[in-house]
Amino acid sequence: MVESAPKSRMRGPARRAVITAAALRIFAEKGYHATSLGEIARAAGVARTVMYDHFPSKRVLLLAVLQEQNAALIEYIGARITAQGTARERMRGTVDAYFGFAQSQPEARKLLFDSLNEDDPEIRTVRQGIREARTRAVAAMLAPDMREIGVDPAEPGAEAMVEFVITGLDGVAQWWEHRPEIARSTLVEGVMWLLWSGLGPRP
Template sequence: MTGTERRSRLRGPQRRAKIVQAALEVLAAAGYHATGMGAIATAAGVTRSVLYDHFPNKRVLLLAVLQEQNAALIEHVGGRITGTGSPEERMRATVDAYFSFAESRPAARKLLFDRTDEDDVEIQTVRWGIRESRTRAVAALLADDLRRMGVDPDSPAAEAMVELLITGLDGMAQWWARRPETPRAELVAAAMRLLWDGLGPRR
Protein backbone atom coordinates (compact mmCIF):
# COMPACT_ATOMS: atom_id res chain seq x y z
CA MET A 1 0.00 0.00 0.00
CA THR A 2 1.39 3.38 -0.99
CA GLY A 3 1.56 6.45 1.23
CA THR A 4 -1.14 8.06 -0.92
CA GLU A 5 -3.41 5.05 -0.42
CA ARG A 6 -2.82 5.14 3.34
CA ARG A 7 -3.66 8.84 3.43
CA SER A 8 -6.84 8.27 1.44
CA ARG A 9 -8.05 5.76 4.02
CA LEU A 10 -7.93 8.31 6.85
CA ARG A 11 -11.33 9.63 7.83
CA GLY A 12 -11.92 13.36 7.89
CA PRO A 13 -11.61 13.81 11.69
CA GLN A 14 -8.46 11.67 11.76
CA ARG A 15 -6.90 13.66 8.95
CA ARG A 16 -7.84 16.92 10.64
CA ALA A 17 -6.29 15.76 13.93
CA LYS A 18 -3.10 14.83 12.06
CA ILE A 19 -2.95 18.28 10.47
CA VAL A 20 -3.52 20.02 13.80
CA GLN A 21 -0.74 17.99 15.46
CA ALA A 22 1.66 18.74 12.62
CA ALA A 23 0.78 22.44 12.73
CA LEU A 24 1.37 22.48 16.47
CA GLU A 25 4.87 21.07 16.12
CA VAL A 26 5.88 23.24 13.15
CA LEU A 27 4.41 26.50 14.49
CA ALA A 28 5.94 25.98 17.93
CA ALA A 29 9.35 25.29 16.44
CA ALA A 30 9.53 27.93 13.69
CA GLY A 31 6.96 30.56 14.63
CA TYR A 32 3.98 31.91 12.76
CA HIS A 33 5.69 34.12 10.19
CA ALA A 34 8.39 31.60 9.28
CA THR A 35 5.90 28.78 8.73
CA GLY A 36 4.12 28.25 5.42
CA MET A 37 1.08 26.10 4.77
CA GLY A 38 3.25 23.94 2.52
CA ALA A 39 5.54 23.06 5.42
CA ILE A 40 2.54 22.10 7.54
CA ALA A 41 1.09 19.97 4.74
CA THR A 42 4.41 18.18 4.34
CA ALA A 43 4.70 17.55 8.08
CA ALA A 44 1.15 16.20 8.17
CA GLY A 45 1.73 13.98 5.14
CA VAL A 46 -1.11 15.53 3.14
CA THR A 47 -1.34 17.60 0.00
CA ARG A 48 -1.87 21.35 0.15
CA SER A 49 -5.35 20.89 -1.34
CA VAL A 50 -6.30 18.50 1.46
CA LEU A 51 -4.93 20.96 4.01
CA TYR A 52 -7.02 23.77 2.54
CA ASP A 53 -10.09 21.52 2.61
CA HIS A 54 -9.83 21.60 6.41
CA PHE A 55 -8.38 25.08 7.01
CA PRO A 56 -8.78 27.97 4.54
CA ASN A 57 -5.66 29.79 5.73
CA LYS A 58 -2.83 29.75 8.27
CA ARG A 59 -4.57 32.12 10.67
CA VAL A 60 -7.62 29.89 11.01
CA LEU A 61 -5.35 26.88 11.52
CA LEU A 62 -3.33 28.62 14.24
CA LEU A 63 -6.46 29.71 16.09
CA ALA A 64 -7.83 26.16 15.99
CA VAL A 65 -4.55 24.79 17.36
CA LEU A 66 -4.45 27.38 20.16
CA GLN A 67 -8.03 26.71 21.23
CA GLU A 68 -7.61 22.93 21.20
CA GLN A 69 -4.36 22.98 23.13
CA ASN A 70 -5.74 25.39 25.71
CA ALA A 71 -8.72 23.06 26.24
CA ALA A 72 -6.33 20.12 26.61
CA LEU A 73 -4.30 22.02 29.23
CA ILE A 74 -7.37 22.92 31.29
CA GLU A 75 -8.62 19.34 31.12
CA HIS A 76 -5.21 17.98 32.12
CA VAL A 77 -4.89 20.25 35.15
CA GLY A 78 -8.55 20.57 36.10
CA GLY A 79 -8.97 17.04 37.35
CA ARG A 80 -6.22 17.58 39.93
CA ILE A 81 -7.67 20.88 41.13
CA THR A 82 -11.04 19.30 41.88
CA GLY A 83 -9.72 15.88 42.90
CA THR A 84 -9.67 14.24 46.30
CA GLY A 85 -7.41 15.07 49.21
CA SER A 86 -6.63 18.08 51.34
CA PRO A 87 -6.17 21.53 49.74
CA GLU A 88 -2.40 21.13 50.04
CA GLU A 89 -2.47 17.70 48.39
CA ARG A 90 -4.62 18.99 45.56
CA MET A 91 -2.35 21.99 45.08
CA ARG A 92 0.67 19.69 44.88
CA ALA A 93 -1.15 17.47 42.38
CA THR A 94 -2.11 20.52 40.33
CA VAL A 95 1.45 21.85 40.24
CA ASP A 96 2.73 18.42 39.23
CA ALA A 97 0.04 18.18 36.53
CA TYR A 98 1.16 21.46 34.98
CA PHE A 99 4.77 20.37 34.92
CA SER A 100 3.80 16.98 33.49
CA PHE A 101 1.91 18.80 30.70
CA ALA A 102 4.99 20.94 30.01
CA GLU A 103 7.18 17.83 30.01
CA SER A 104 4.99 15.63 27.82
CA ARG A 105 3.67 18.36 25.48
CA PRO A 106 6.46 20.93 25.15
CA ALA A 107 5.24 22.19 21.78
CA ALA A 108 1.78 22.91 23.18
CA ARG A 109 3.20 24.79 26.17
CA LYS A 110 5.52 26.77 23.92
CA LEU A 111 2.82 27.75 21.45
CA LEU A 112 0.38 28.72 24.21
CA PHE A 113 2.78 30.76 26.31
CA ASP A 114 5.99 31.59 24.41
CA ARG A 115 5.12 32.02 20.74
CA THR A 116 3.52 35.45 20.45
CA ASP A 117 5.28 36.63 17.29
CA GLU A 118 2.09 37.22 15.33
CA ASP A 119 1.23 40.81 14.45
CA ASP A 120 -2.28 39.97 13.31
CA VAL A 121 -4.79 41.90 15.44
CA GLU A 122 -7.37 39.11 15.28
CA ILE A 123 -4.83 36.54 16.47
CA GLN A 124 -3.71 38.81 19.30
CA THR A 125 -7.34 39.34 20.33
CA VAL A 126 -8.03 35.62 20.30
CA ARG A 127 -4.85 34.95 22.29
CA TRP A 128 -6.02 37.37 24.99
CA GLY A 129 -9.47 35.80 24.92
CA ILE A 130 -7.96 32.34 25.40
CA ARG A 131 -5.81 33.62 28.25
CA GLU A 132 -8.78 35.25 29.98
CA SER A 133 -10.97 32.17 29.51
CA ARG A 134 -8.18 30.00 30.96
CA THR A 135 -7.91 32.29 33.98
CA ARG A 136 -11.67 32.23 34.54
CA ALA A 137 -11.80 28.45 34.13
CA VAL A 138 -9.07 27.89 36.71
CA ALA A 139 -10.68 30.42 39.08
CA ALA A 140 -13.96 28.50 38.78
CA LEU A 141 -12.18 25.22 39.51
CA LEU A 142 -10.55 26.84 42.56
CA ALA A 143 -13.80 28.49 43.69
CA ASP A 144 -14.23 26.53 46.94
CA ASP A 145 -10.59 27.03 47.92
CA LEU A 146 -10.78 30.74 47.16
CA ARG A 147 -13.91 31.11 49.30
CA ARG A 148 -12.16 29.37 52.19
CA MET A 149 -9.46 32.03 51.86
CA GLY A 150 -12.12 34.73 52.00
CA VAL A 151 -11.75 35.61 48.31
CA ASP A 152 -14.74 35.93 45.98
CA PRO A 153 -14.01 33.60 43.00
CA ASP A 154 -15.63 36.15 40.66
CA SER A 155 -13.58 39.10 41.92
CA PRO A 156 -10.68 40.81 40.15
CA ALA A 157 -8.48 39.72 43.07
CA ALA A 158 -9.24 36.07 42.33
CA GLU A 159 -8.36 36.52 38.66
CA ALA A 160 -5.12 38.27 39.59
CA MET A 161 -4.20 35.45 41.96
CA VAL A 162 -4.88 32.84 39.29
CA GLU A 163 -2.80 34.81 36.78
CA LEU A 164 0.06 34.84 39.27
CA LEU A 165 -0.26 31.08 39.76
CA ILE A 166 -0.37 30.28 36.04
CA THR A 167 2.39 32.63 34.92
CA GLY A 168 4.56 31.69 37.88
CA LEU A 169 4.33 27.98 37.13
CA ASP A 170 4.98 28.59 33.46
CA GLY A 171 8.02 30.67 34.34
CA MET A 172 9.34 27.66 36.23
CA ALA A 173 8.53 25.45 33.24
CA GLN A 174 10.57 27.75 30.98
CA TRP A 175 13.46 27.58 33.46
CA TRP A 176 13.09 23.78 33.49
CA ALA A 177 13.31 23.63 29.69
CA ARG A 178 16.79 25.14 30.01
CA ARG A 179 17.74 22.78 32.84
CA PRO A 180 15.97 19.52 31.97
CA GLU A 181 18.26 17.52 34.26
CA THR A 182 16.29 18.85 37.25
CA PRO A 183 13.88 16.15 38.51
CA ARG A 184 10.22 17.08 38.22
CA ALA A 185 9.66 16.17 41.88
CA GLU A 186 12.30 18.73 42.87
CA LEU A 187 10.56 21.39 40.81
CA VAL A 188 7.19 20.55 42.41
CA ALA A 189 8.72 20.74 45.88
CA ALA A 190 10.24 24.14 45.12
CA ALA A 191 6.96 25.49 43.80
CA MET A 192 5.07 24.21 46.83
CA ARG A 193 7.64 25.71 49.17
CA LEU A 194 6.78 29.13 47.77
CA LEU A 195 3.08 28.72 46.97
CA TRP A 196 2.08 26.93 50.16
CA ASP A 197 4.67 27.86 52.77
CA GLY A 198 5.52 31.34 51.52
CA LEU A 199 8.81 33.16 51.93
CA GLY A 200 8.75 33.26 55.71
CA PRO A 201 10.89 30.94 57.85
CA ARG A 202 9.74 27.34 58.05
CA ARG A 203 8.15 26.34 61.31
Protein backbone atom coordinates (compact mmCIF):
# COMPACT_ATOMS: atom_id res chain seq x y z
CA MET A 1 0.00 0.00 0.00
CA VAL A 2 1.43 3.37 -1.02
CA GLU A 3 1.01 6.07 1.56
CA SER A 4 -0.01 9.46 0.29
CA ALA A 5 2.47 12.24 0.85
CA PRO A 6 1.58 14.56 3.72
CA LYS A 7 0.08 17.87 2.73
CA SER A 8 2.59 20.69 2.92
CA ARG A 9 1.70 23.45 5.32
CA MET A 10 1.29 26.88 3.81
CA ARG A 11 3.87 29.27 5.15
CA GLY A 12 2.81 32.40 7.00
CA PRO A 13 3.37 34.97 4.22
CA ALA A 14 1.60 32.79 1.66
CA ARG A 15 -1.35 32.23 4.01
CA ARG A 16 -1.55 35.95 4.72
CA ALA A 17 -1.61 36.66 0.97
CA VAL A 18 -4.48 34.21 0.48
CA ILE A 19 -6.43 35.87 3.29
CA THR A 20 -5.91 39.42 2.01
CA ALA A 21 -6.86 38.37 -1.53
CA ALA A 22 -10.14 36.89 -0.25
CA ALA A 23 -10.74 39.95 1.93
CA LEU A 24 -10.18 42.32 -0.99
CA ARG A 25 -12.72 40.47 -3.11
CA ILE A 26 -15.42 40.32 -0.44
CA PHE A 27 -14.92 43.81 1.00
CA ALA A 28 -15.17 45.27 -2.51
CA GLU A 29 -18.31 43.25 -3.27
CA LYS A 30 -20.23 43.62 -0.01
CA GLY A 31 -18.66 46.50 1.89
CA TYR A 32 -17.12 46.51 5.34
CA HIS A 33 -20.18 46.10 7.55
CA ALA A 34 -21.83 43.35 5.52
CA THR A 35 -18.66 41.24 5.55
CA SER A 36 -17.73 38.86 8.36
CA LEU A 37 -14.36 37.38 9.26
CA GLY A 38 -15.92 33.93 9.05
CA GLU A 39 -16.96 34.57 5.47
CA ILE A 40 -13.44 35.69 4.56
CA ALA A 41 -11.94 32.66 6.33
CA ARG A 42 -14.16 30.30 4.32
CA ALA A 43 -13.27 32.05 1.06
CA ALA A 44 -9.57 31.84 1.94
CA GLY A 45 -9.86 28.18 2.95
CA VAL A 46 -8.50 28.71 6.45
CA ALA A 47 -9.89 28.24 9.93
CA ARG A 48 -11.18 31.37 11.63
CA THR A 49 -8.65 30.85 14.40
CA VAL A 50 -5.90 31.05 11.78
CA MET A 51 -7.27 34.43 10.71
CA TYR A 52 -6.60 35.77 14.19
CA ASP A 53 -2.95 34.71 13.92
CA HIS A 54 -2.57 37.35 11.22
CA PHE A 55 -5.36 39.86 11.82
CA PRO A 56 -6.85 40.36 15.30
CA SER A 57 -9.96 42.10 13.96
CA LYS A 58 -11.91 42.85 10.81
CA ARG A 59 -10.87 46.49 11.03
CA VAL A 60 -7.18 45.59 11.10
CA LEU A 61 -7.69 43.31 8.09
CA LEU A 62 -9.42 46.04 6.08
CA LEU A 63 -6.72 48.58 6.87
CA ALA A 64 -4.02 46.08 5.90
CA VAL A 65 -5.72 45.41 2.55
CA LEU A 66 -6.08 49.14 1.89
CA GLN A 67 -2.40 49.76 2.60
CA GLU A 68 -1.34 46.80 0.49
CA GLN A 69 -3.42 47.77 -2.54
CA ASN A 70 -2.44 51.43 -2.33
CA ALA A 71 1.24 50.46 -2.34
CA ALA A 72 0.63 48.21 -5.36
CA LEU A 73 -1.11 51.04 -7.24
CA ILE A 74 1.67 53.55 -6.53
CA GLU A 75 4.31 51.06 -7.64
CA TYR A 76 2.35 50.25 -10.80
CA ILE A 77 1.82 53.81 -12.00
CA GLY A 78 5.11 55.04 -10.56
CA ALA A 79 7.02 52.84 -12.99
CA ARG A 80 5.37 54.76 -15.85
CA ILE A 81 5.84 58.21 -14.32
CA THR A 82 9.58 57.65 -13.90
CA ALA A 83 10.14 55.73 -17.15
CA GLN A 84 12.32 56.88 -20.04
CA GLY A 85 10.89 59.21 -22.67
CA THR A 86 9.51 62.70 -22.96
CA ALA A 87 7.17 64.15 -20.35
CA ARG A 88 4.26 63.69 -22.74
CA GLU A 89 5.14 60.05 -23.43
CA ARG A 90 5.44 59.32 -19.73
CA MET A 91 2.15 61.05 -18.98
CA ARG A 92 0.45 58.98 -21.67
CA GLY A 93 1.97 55.83 -20.19
CA THR A 94 0.77 56.83 -16.71
CA VAL A 95 -2.79 57.51 -17.87
CA ASP A 96 -2.87 54.20 -19.73
CA ALA A 97 -1.42 52.43 -16.70
CA TYR A 98 -4.14 53.75 -14.40
CA PHE A 99 -6.88 52.63 -16.75
CA GLY A 100 -5.08 49.30 -17.06
CA PHE A 101 -5.08 48.98 -13.27
CA ALA A 102 -8.78 49.82 -13.12
CA GLN A 103 -9.51 47.27 -15.84
CA SER A 104 -7.42 44.41 -14.43
CA GLN A 105 -7.92 45.14 -10.71
CA PRO A 106 -11.50 46.43 -10.42
CA GLU A 107 -11.87 45.26 -6.82
CA ALA A 108 -8.72 47.09 -5.73
CA ARG A 109 -9.83 50.26 -7.52
CA LYS A 110 -13.24 50.09 -5.89
CA LEU A 111 -11.87 49.53 -2.41
CA LEU A 112 -9.33 52.35 -2.73
CA PHE A 113 -11.53 55.00 -4.30
CA ASP A 114 -15.24 54.27 -3.88
CA SER A 115 -17.16 55.24 -0.78
CA LEU A 116 -18.09 52.10 1.16
CA ASN A 117 -20.21 54.02 3.70
CA GLU A 118 -17.92 53.23 6.61
CA ASP A 119 -18.98 55.00 9.78
CA ASP A 120 -15.86 53.95 11.70
CA PRO A 121 -13.84 57.13 12.48
CA GLU A 122 -10.55 55.23 12.48
CA ILE A 123 -11.20 53.75 9.05
CA ARG A 124 -12.17 57.15 7.65
CA THR A 125 -9.03 58.68 9.12
CA VAL A 126 -6.80 55.95 7.71
CA ARG A 127 -8.45 56.14 4.30
CA GLN A 128 -7.87 59.90 4.24
CA GLY A 129 -4.26 59.36 5.28
CA ILE A 130 -3.77 56.83 2.49
CA ARG A 131 -5.26 59.27 -0.01
CA GLU A 132 -2.98 62.09 1.09
CA ALA A 133 0.08 59.84 1.08
CA ARG A 134 -0.80 58.67 -2.45
CA THR A 135 -1.09 62.27 -3.66
CA ARG A 136 2.24 63.22 -2.08
CA ALA A 137 3.96 60.18 -3.58
CA VAL A 138 2.70 60.94 -7.07
CA ALA A 139 3.55 64.64 -6.65
CA ALA A 140 7.11 63.72 -5.69
CA MET A 141 7.49 61.54 -8.79
CA LEU A 142 6.08 64.33 -10.98
CA ALA A 143 8.27 67.02 -9.43
CA PRO A 144 10.84 67.16 -12.28
CA ASP A 145 8.08 67.59 -14.88
CA MET A 146 6.40 70.26 -12.77
CA ARG A 147 9.60 72.26 -12.59
CA GLU A 148 9.95 72.07 -16.37
CA ILE A 149 6.57 73.78 -16.85
CA GLY A 150 7.29 76.40 -14.20
CA VAL A 151 5.43 74.87 -11.25
CA ASP A 152 7.16 74.71 -7.87
CA PRO A 153 6.43 71.19 -6.49
CA ALA A 154 6.52 72.63 -2.96
CA GLU A 155 3.66 75.07 -3.48
CA PRO A 156 0.18 74.05 -2.26
CA GLY A 157 -1.24 74.26 -5.75
CA ALA A 158 1.07 71.51 -6.96
CA GLU A 159 -0.57 68.86 -4.76
CA ALA A 160 -3.97 70.23 -5.77
CA MET A 161 -3.05 69.64 -9.42
CA VAL A 162 -2.00 66.07 -8.67
CA GLU A 163 -5.17 65.41 -6.67
CA PHE A 164 -7.19 66.76 -9.59
CA VAL A 165 -5.47 64.38 -12.02
CA ILE A 166 -5.85 61.32 -9.74
CA THR A 167 -9.48 62.04 -8.91
CA GLY A 168 -10.27 62.85 -12.53
CA LEU A 169 -8.72 59.62 -13.82
CA ASP A 170 -10.69 57.58 -11.32
CA GLY A 171 -13.89 59.41 -12.24
CA VAL A 172 -13.33 58.38 -15.85
CA ALA A 173 -12.60 54.81 -14.70
CA GLN A 174 -15.93 54.70 -12.83
CA TRP A 175 -17.73 56.08 -15.88
CA TRP A 176 -15.97 53.43 -18.01
CA GLU A 177 -17.35 50.61 -15.83
CA HIS A 178 -20.79 51.33 -17.33
CA ARG A 179 -19.45 51.67 -20.89
CA PRO A 180 -17.05 48.73 -21.27
CA GLU A 181 -17.47 48.78 -25.03
CA ILE A 182 -15.28 51.90 -25.22
CA ALA A 183 -11.67 51.08 -26.01
CA ARG A 184 -9.06 51.96 -23.42
CA SER A 185 -7.05 53.75 -26.09
CA THR A 186 -10.01 56.07 -26.71
CA LEU A 187 -10.04 57.06 -23.05
CA VAL A 188 -6.29 57.64 -23.05
CA GLU A 189 -6.48 59.89 -26.11
CA GLY A 190 -9.34 61.93 -24.69
CA VAL A 191 -7.72 62.40 -21.30
CA MET A 192 -4.33 63.23 -22.82
CA TRP A 193 -5.86 65.89 -25.04
CA LEU A 194 -7.38 67.59 -22.00
CA LEU A 195 -4.43 67.12 -19.66
CA TRP A 196 -1.78 68.24 -22.08
CA SER A 197 -3.72 71.34 -23.09
CA GLY A 198 -4.14 72.22 -19.43
CA LEU A 199 -0.60 71.34 -18.33
CA GLY A 200 1.24 73.54 -20.79
CA PRO A 201 3.77 76.18 -19.62
CA ARG A 202 2.35 79.02 -17.60
CA PRO A 203 1.99 82.29 -19.53
